[in-house]
Amino acid sequence: MHIELDAINKHFGDHHVLRDVRLHLENTHSLVIIGPSGGGKTTLLRVIAGLEHPDNGSLHVNGREVLFDENHLREYRKHVGMVFQAYNLFPHLTALENITLPLEKVHGVAPDEARERAITLLRRFQLEPHYHKKPAQLSGGQKQRIALSRAIAISPEFLILDEPTSALDPEFTAEVLDMIEELREEDVHLILVTHEMGFAHRLSDYVLFMDDGVVIEQGPPDRVFDATENEKVKKFFDRVLKY
Amino acid sequence: MLKSIFVIPQSSDDDRLHGTRIAVNTAIVLVVLAFLLWFAFSRLNYRFNWDSVWRYRNNLLSGFAMTVLISFFSLLLSVVIGTVFGLGQRSHFAPFRFFSRTYIEAIRGTPLLVQILIFFYVVANAFGIANRYVVGVIIMSLFAGAYVSEIVRAGIESVAGSQLESARSLGFTRYQTYRYIIFPQVITRILPPLAGQFASLIKDSSLLSIIAVNEFTQSAREVNANTFSTLESYIPLAIGYLLLTLPISVLTKRLEKKFTYAY
DSSP states (O other): OOEEEEEEEEEETTEEEEEEEEEEEOSOSEEEEEOSTTSSHHHHHHHHTTSSOOSEEEEEETTEEEOOSHHHHHHHHTTEEEEOTTOOOOTTSOHHHHHHHHHHHTTOOOHHHHHHHHHHHHHHTTOGGGTTOOGGGSOHHHHHHHHHHHHHHTOOSEEEEESTTTTSOHHHHHHHHHHHHHHHHTTOOEEEEOSOHHHHHHHOSEEEEEETTEEEEEEOHIIIIISOOOHHHHHHHHHHTOO | OHHHHHSOOSSOTTOTTHHHHHHHHHHHHHHHHHHHHHHHHHHHTOOOOHHHHHTTHHHHHHHHHHHHHHHHHHHHHHHHHHHHHHHHTTOSSHHHHHHHHHHHHHHHHSOHHHHHHHIIIIIHHHHTOOOHHHHHHHHHHHHHHHHHHHHHHHHHHHSOHHHHHHHHHTTOOHHHIIIIIIHHHHHHHHHHHHHHHHHHHHHHGGGGGGGTOOSHHHHHHHHHHHHOOHHHHHHHHHHHHHHHHHHHHHHHHHHHHHHHHOO
């Protein structure tokens, strides 16, 4: 995927969350954004997902400009898979319906075909026995895997994941990370915010380190993780990798 | 043993005396109530004359039926009104939103009695609505509609913002979000308060007797006027309303329980 951000700024009240963010990425398969909490990672991700309107600046994705008006953004979001920290499944629908509803209503897929696509996905990720369950009856790991299935069912141009394992018990983290890795190996393009540093290192082919609304370090993982010159980044790794 | 009959345990596990407790305590309440009533009536020195009222039983029964009918149609109409103005309170179109708020505050802030009188003598008159039953249903619907609007609004707001967010991220339109995500959840959540509203509607409709709608209370008043047997006319009235509202109250409790576990 190609992503070009130019002079993106975003305020929440007096808080300047994104400061003049510029980025130029070509042929990136998986972009990982790391950094301390409150550094603007999630906001940047939401701008790229078309969920947040920046104050100014421009965004180009795969050669097309993303215009920040709701009608255009809705069209754009149809081609972006989004996975949230808190799963955000629809609680009144079964696992299967969570996947088929957007296919049928947003993408106009016939009900039979939508069902077939959903079942195929659920079977592939060993979720088939749970297809008729409501989210409240599923474990956190299962919910997040269903949410991932829902996001890739629409065959998106790329997948955006906002701390997909932060709300999970450690015992469920592995199954979700395994699934993301499997998707990565199938050449699904990803943009991921995470606090799992080992996973970020292994998965990414490009890393952004954000602090205080600015990208303070970027590059291939080997460089950012192992050879950074930036004192702030070094300190951050010292802290998070201490235990 | 004795203690566990009178004290409700904090956890309901291993509560073998549950049935006994209900039976014993219900009996106590009934005995106390019966004694109070007996005492009150014995002091009153009142001679009951049920025969005269029995002759008018059909008036009471048709009044009862009319109350059920009026409440039922008012409920249906008030749900429509409540949905429109419940959504109106969230509308981005300012006049609609302000109109909704004004309507709700005006209705909730004034007595039903005043609303009935103004609507009947002024509004219905001006628009030439002559049928007082139609007027009755319209008034009760407008009255209950304001409360249903608040129920609907609260129901919509109880659907987590994170779900609107994920609907947005999946590319649902605003209409589709309401149609497929919000309303199916709102409907199950507002059923218990709606049932409660229906019980209120049944009781509140008794005020329609002031514009001579022949509903339950009005029929009791007529029987009283004809027989001068006041208590014999109004005791069946109280029992009749209880017969309608108690099952709804039980139903409300059931619905509440059911939907707390569903999420």
